[in-house]
Amino acid sequence: MKRIIATLAITIMCLAMTAPAAFAAEDKSDVTVPGFEIMSTSPEDGDTGVAVDNFSIKIYFNKEMTPENAEVRKSNATQFTLVDEEGEKVPLKVYYSEKEKKRGLMMVAADYSDNNKKDVQIKGASEYTLTIGDKLQAADGSRYNQTTKIKVKTLNQQRSMVVYMVLMFAMMGGMVFFTIRSTKKAEEKKKEETTTKGSNPYKEAKRTGKSVDEIVARDNKAKQKKEAAEARKREAQEALEAEILEKMRREKNKRVSGPAPISKAGSTYRVEVKKTGSAETKDEVKKSNKGTTNPKNQSGKKKNSGKNRKKKK
Secondary structure: HHHHHHHHHHHHHHHHHHHHHHHHHHHHHOOOOOOOOOOEEEEOOOOOEEEEOOEEEEEEOOOOOOOOOHHHHHHOOOEEEEEOOOEOOOEEEEEOOOOOOOEEEEEEEEEEOOOHOOOOOOOOOOEEEEEEOOOEEEOOEEEEEEEEEEEEEEEHHHHHHHHHEEEEEEHHHHHHHHHHHHHHHHHHHHHHHHHHHHOOHHHHHHHHOOOOOHHHHHHHHHHHHHHHHHHHHHHHHOOOHHHHHHHHHHHHHOOOOOOHHHHHHOOOOOOOOOOOOOOHHHHHHHHHHHOOOOOOOHHHHHHHHHHHHHHHO
């Protein structure tokens, strides 16, 4: 009897322990996974300058977010709410990504369908808040079990338009300026070439209604004027070059006003000058030349010629 009671007690305990697991296996949507969370969003919470057109927010979870059950997808669509600064709701569409399902991508976008066009009015320079509900389910049936809010601010289109218009007008003004400048330069070049080469007097007379003589006289006058200007320019250039050369020559060749005695420079040396025309001086030169083997003022050829004459005698 005791053995039967013990066996029944053990059986009841086992059933009690396995019952919760069985119920959990039957309804996976009630399972809460602590690791179910958002990895990143685009745009991120607090971002500004979000585009008004095609307003959307991408959300990356750490679980696959592509449930096969249509009812689950329909339920997930109700877990996203977008409101403006005044609290008015904006119609939404929820999209799943088959290509990036492993990254847990979901996209929430403003619904611009025909039925909601009048209701969808994303304003510029306004803050919008996206709320993610706690009943959102992943592909494995686990629930998000928390509420998350993502706030973003749209782009100020009026300011951007003003900046765009200013840049556009500045660019157009620059293009017009450079076009006028290039056209003016082209006309000046053409005019200069026409003046240099000379125009056809018959064509000019026909175009202006003046006589050929007047056209020829005008061209000759312009030609003479240009030649005179070029001549003046050459003369000025030559004068400048001559002035520079003269200045360089003067600096190179420094002259003195006249001869000056050496004593003027501070020297005390005196030179004794003797006249060579006197008889005494001639005698002294003869004496000094006597008995020398190398007379003064004679080259080697003269010496040799003297020796040869003595031998012949």
